[in-house]
Amino acid sequence: MPTISFANSKGGSGKTTSALLLACELAHSSSVTLIDADPRQPVTRWAALSEKPASLTIVSNATERTVLDQIEAAAVRDPFVIVDLEGTASRLTSYAISQSDLVIVPMKEQQQDASAALDVIAEIHRDMKAVRREIDYAVLFTQSKVVAKSRTARHIARQFRENDRVAVFDVEINERDAFSALFAVGGTVRDLDPKSVNNLAAAIDNVAAFAAETIERLRKAAAKRKVA
Ligand SMILES: Nc1ncnc2c1ncn2[C@@H]1O[C@H](COP(=O)(O)OP(=O)(O)O)[C@@H](O)[C@H]1O
Ligand SMILES: [Mg+2]
16 A cells, blocks of 8 residues: 655666665565656566566556556555656656655765755655645665765765754665666566676665665654554
8 A cells, every 4th residue: 555656856866776676575575566657667678578576566657647546546456556756856756756655765875866865855845735744755875885985975875864854764775786687687686696696695685674674664654644
């Protein structure tokens, strides 16, 4: 039932990668719909490369005219609905945000991504006003270096983490071979050949931790709504 959207108007911030990682991880134990709401259809292209998990349904060609109905239909059917959004602020983005239980704002630890993330957060607050309810969101650092982060990266991450008004995932999605390989070969991280990508075990652990924290955030958001 919960709907999770991935939004950041900056292209390359890691929306599609993180959405796909989460969808495949949750699909191990649950039914999941992943809605491809980017006109370039990156998720749909990934699905055409190789076999996808049987419990994962891909909905292609979501537009501002269709996305509300597509989310509604998927939410009735599946325990998790994930929306991969395009890289521009649009009515489509606002519609998806308005229906979300959690909006994940992926960003690289770079200034341009940081500015775009702040714009998206402002947009989420406007959408909250429009629908008159609170919408939980959290920034997710992506493509972060496992070792030797730059000074800029550390500075930007610290600014976000020390800002009490912005929720930030404890987990970061690291920059990993396994995660970029998915778009070349299809399938899930768990399907990859350990001999063909570096440190697959760490990549699998990273995704499991991301899914666990997402579920925890959804649980807390639901508890908060019950109290309100
Ligand atoms: N965690 C990661 N590790 C390695 N490569 C990544 C990671 N996240 C994204 N990429 C690569 O960066 C590029 C942009 O990522 P993508 O997820 O498509 O961003 P967006 O959907 O925000 O435009 C892609 O080529 C993708 O393979
Ligand atoms: Mg994308």
